[in-house]
Amino acid sequence: MTKRLVPATPATLDETDRALLAALAADARQPVSELARRVGLSAPSTAERVRRLEAQGVIERFTVQIDPRALGFTLQAIVRVKPLPGQLHLVEDVIRRIPEFVECDKVTGDDCFICRLYLHSIEQLDEILSKVTERAETSTAIVKSTPVARRLPPLG
């Protein structure tokens, strides 16, 4: 697997690149030969474009989307975290080390962190948040449904 060489800020993507990205987003495991058919190029050219997109850092990684329920995670919560004075870095470390926090962004405004938490049960919420509440105020919202599941932004 070719690895990122550049931090990828400017990247000139033509129509073929965009079509490739869209096709890969829909099914990352489809063979190069099929990708090639979709974008109207030969297999070698297609393979090289995919490698180039990886090397440029446009493609960060090929991955799999797993249904959390299949792993026993029946609940999802969005937690806003406001560290107590002087606890910011420690709070960040604590979050990073709890694997049930599957995502965390540091944001502007009163709440410093906004995180997504996977839970096996509602009881587990207290269990996990207790590790954070020593050092931060938290505000939790339970996910009832997901009107928009992670999708690609407009490629145009």
Added chain:
Amino acid sequence: MTKRLVPATPATLDETDRALLAALAADARQPVSELARRVGLSAPSTAERVRRLEAQGVIERFTVQIDPRALGFTLQAIVRVKPLPGQLHLVEDVIRRIPEFVECDKVTGDDCFICRLYLHSIEQLDEILSKVTERAETSTAIVKSTPVARRLPPLG
């Protein structure tokens, strides 16, 4: 590509399945032969397990993680959206139709929706939110960094 047959709530995953999922999460495009080496099975068995995980709905899809900056999205925002009375469904539709909203969860509590928004510039924030603010109160936080990028929850 085999498609989901069951809503996947109970799924008995053994150690090999978990190892497979972890390997696929790290690189979804690696060949079955390599996956087979990693989990210590033959290629045919490995291929069948991957198909089974897809059919069970454990694997939702194979996809690609793209650097938003490569597409010109230099900013990310987390927007909390509280629809005005009677506007809930319309607000949900509006969000769904704006492709820059790359993710949206409906949650318990005062703010009905929590969404992730990709932006080309700070000016675009007003432009996009103006389509929502006719029907909802919004509260926006700009992402400064991402201490935890989307990761797999614990497979144990």
Added chain:
DNA sequence: AATGAAAGCTCTTAGAC
């Protein structure tokens, strides 16, 4: 459920435009 061997595809490399 898993394996090994063989047939059939797919990927990559090489050389040319």
Added chain:
DNA sequence: GTCTAAGAGCTTTCATT
């Protein structure tokens, strides 16, 4: 940057345990 062609490598099928 792209193509065709051919060898290398991968995936799948099937008979077997």
